[in-house]
Each structure stands twice: as structure tokens, then as C-alpha cells.
Amino acid sequence: MYAIQIKNVVKEYKNGVQALSGLNLTVKQGELFSLLGQNGAGKSTLIRILTTYLKPTSGHIVMFGKDIEKEATTIRTEIACVSQQTSIDTYLSLEENMLFQSRLYKIPKAEAFDRMEKLIVAFDLEQYRKYPVSSYSGGVKRRLDIALNMMTNPKLLFLDEPTVGMDIQSRRLMWEMINKIRNDFGTTIFLTTHYLEEADNLSNTICIMKDGKEVIQGTPFDLRSYLRQDNVQIHFTNAAILKQYMSKLKEHFGEQELYVKNTTLIVHTHNGKNDMEKAIYFLLQRNIPFIGIEVAQPTLEDVFLRLTSKSEGNSL
Numbered sequence: 217m218y219a220i221q222i223k224n225v226v227k228e229y230k231n232g233v234q235a236l237s238g239l240n241l242t243v244k245q246g247e248l249f250s251l252l253g254q255n256g257a258g259k260s261t262l263i264r265i266l267t268t269y270l271k272p273t274s275g276h277i278v279m280f281g282k283d284i285e286k287e288a289t290t291i292r293t294e295i296a297c298v299s300q301q302t303s304i305d306t307y308l309s310l311e312e313n314m315l316f317q318s319r320l321y322k323i324p325k326a327e328a329f330d331r332m333e334k335l336i337v338a339f340d341l342e343q344y345r346k347y348p349v350s351s352y353s354g355g356v357k358r359r360l361d362i363a364l365n366m367m368t369n370p371k372l373l374f375l376d377e378p379t380v381g382m383d384i385q386s387r388r389l390m391w392e393m394i395n396k397i398r399n400d401f402g403t404t405i406f407l408t409t410h411y412l413e414e415a416d417n418l419s420n421t422i423c424i425m426k427d428g429k430e431v432i433q434g435t436p437f438d439l440r441s442y443l444r445q446d447n448v449q450i451h452f453t454n455a456a457i458l459k460q461y462m463s464k465l466k467e468h469f470g471e472q473e474l475y476v477k478n479t480t481l482i483v484h485t486h487n488g489k490n491d492m493e494k495a496i497y498f499l500l501q502r503n504i505p506f507i508g509i510e511v512a513q514p515t516l517e518d519v520f521l522r523l524t525s526k527s528e529g530n531s532l
């Protein structure tokens with residue numbers, strides 16, 4: 217069964233900005249779904265629509281088999297959302313926050329205590345139980361906010377850029393927590409991110425979006441050639457020099473996919489080291505004035521360049 221089905225959703229804000237322009241995607245129940253896109257792609261707008269804070273301009277959304285507009289009230293009881301602005305009350309302790317939340321949602325007292333203890337143990341939060349949330353770092357606050365949102369036992373949890381701006385250690389702890397929520401609590405998770413490796417590490421399904429529309433959706437395995445396969449990158453001092461030698465370079469690389477990013481030629485490769493060695497030999501032999509060469513993992517920008525150059529049929 218699908219947790220979310222989105223068909224042709226358009227959102228135009230009052231100022232005329234079209235944040236979503238005919239988006240389609242599906243999220244399966246129990247999975248961790250990542251929406252991957254750069255700033256301004258429309259990720260937060262979609263989350264605001266899915267959590268019923270905003271109405272789409274047009275299109276159709278079904279969540280757990282229910283029409284989101286007709287059954288918004290029921291849907292609200294089944295979901296929780298942790299957005300970029302944390303919702304946790306920083307003057308209260310974790311325990312006070314959790315018990316307050318449970319009263320808000322009319323969870324019986326005994327059940328609320330049980331649930332609180334279970335969450336504190338599951339996410340190893342004992343040390344954060346008593347002091348005001350304001351006394352902790354941003355990364356810890358964000359995890360406490362997620363734990364708080366699990367008090368209502370949501371079927372579906374939305375996380376809007378849960379690790380943005382975090383150092384690698386806090387990010388790892390967050391990843392562990394997110395994995396646990398899916399694996400041990402069976403919660404469907406819909407998260408947004410602009411970090412390739414985050415989507416790749418955590419997800420069952422990834423949807424890459426750009427300018428308010430999906431570009432591609434698949435498992436990390438399906439998308440591995442976009443997310444993980446090495447690039448050979450050859451740097452030049454300026455674009456004119458690169459252009460001058462382009463036809464020779466194309467000849468050398470034959471069938472391999474090439475594209476240009478600023479003053480760099482990017483070559484899609486299955487064997488980075490081998491292709492780099494061959495390229496260095498070729499460049500030196502032909503006296504082509506490059507200033508650097510390396511094997512690198514693709515960035516999100518590289519993925520978009522590749523995807524869009526493919527769809528427009530203008531790869532070099």
C-alpha cells in the first residue's frame with residue numbers, strides 16, 4: 217500500500233512564484249523516502265502541503281488511501297512533522313515537553329509515561345531528560361524534537377532537512393535515530409535533504425527534484441550511477457582553452473559521457489583510476505594545457521548536470 221500518492225501537484229504562491237510545477241511521486245508504506253533537491257527546489261513547500269498547512273493550487277494527493285483535502289483532520293492525527301524551525305519548547309525539559317505533548321493529544325497518562333520511557337531508552341536520551349532543552353546544542357535539540365514528535369505514535373514522520381548545518385558526528389547520530397524510527401517503530405519516513413550521501417545512505421527510495429518537479433525516482437541501487445560512480449575531472453585555466461581542445465578530448469573518451477562545468481571537463485567513468493591514467497597520458501602526449509586532474513565522487517550539482525544534459529539530449 218502507498219503512504220503517499222502525489223499526482224500533478226502545482227503550487228503557486230500569491231506573489232506568482234511557482235514552487236511546484238506538476239510534481240508526481242509515490243511513497244510506499246514503511247519505507248524511508250528521501251526528496252533530494254537544491255535550495256529553492258520546492259521541498260519545504262511540498263512538506264507544508266503534505267502536512268496540510270498549505271493547499272495546492274491544483275493536483276491530487278492521497279495519503280493512506282485518503283484524499284488529503286477531504287480528510288485533512290484524520291490525516292493530521294496520523295502524521296508528525298519536524299521542520300527546520302524546531303517546535304520543541306526550549307524552556308521545558310525533554311520530559312516536560314513529552315508529557316505536555318501527550319496531554320495536547322489526549323494520550324492517557326499511563327500510556328504517555330510508557331511511551332516516554334520507551335522513546336528515551338530507544339534513542340539513548342536519558343542524559344537529556346531533566347534540563348531545559350535550551351541548554352543543549354543544535355544537533356541534540358533536533359533529536360529531542362524528533363523524539364517529542366514520536367510521542368503521538370505517527371504512521372508517517374516528515375523531516376525537513378534534518379541534518380542541515382550539522383557536523384559529521386551529529387549527522388551520524390541523527391542517521392542512527394532515523395534508521396531506528398523506520399526499523400524499530402515501523403514509521404514511514406519522508407525526509408528532504410540536499411546531501412547526496414545522506415539520501416544514498418538512508419533511503420529505500422530517492423526522488424531527485426529540480427524547479428518544482430521530479431527528475432527521477434528510484435532506489436539508491438537504481439540511481440547508483442548518478443550517486444556513486446566516479447568522475448574524472450580535468451581542470452583548465454579557462455573555458456576557451458577547454459573549448460579549443462574539446463573535439464580531441466571527445467575523440468579520446470569515445471563513448472564515455474562528458475559534460476562541462478565551468479572550466480572543468482567531467483567524464484563519467486566506471487574505472488576512475490584507469491581512465492585517469494589514460495587521460496593523463498593522452499593530455500601530456502598531445503600537449504593539452506590542463507592545470508589539474510582528479511577522480512571525484514559526483515556532487516548534487518553534477519547529478520543535475522548529467523540528468524538535464526541527458527533529458528535535453530545535448531550531452532557533449
Ligand SMILES: Nc1ncnc2c1ncn2[C@@H]1O[C@H](COP(=O)(O)OP(=O)(O)O)[C@@H](O)[C@H]1O
Nearest residue numbers: 229231233235254255256257258259260261262
Ligand atoms: N511563502 C512563500 N511565498 C512566496 N514564495 C515562496 C514562499 N515559500 C517559498 N517560496 C519560494 O518557492 C520556491 C521553493 O521554496 P521551498 O519550498 O522553500 O524550497 P526548498 O525547501 O527546496 O529550499 C523558492 O523559489 C522560494 O523562494
Ligand SMILES: [Mg+2]
Nearest residue numbers: 259260261377
Ligand atoms: Mg526547505
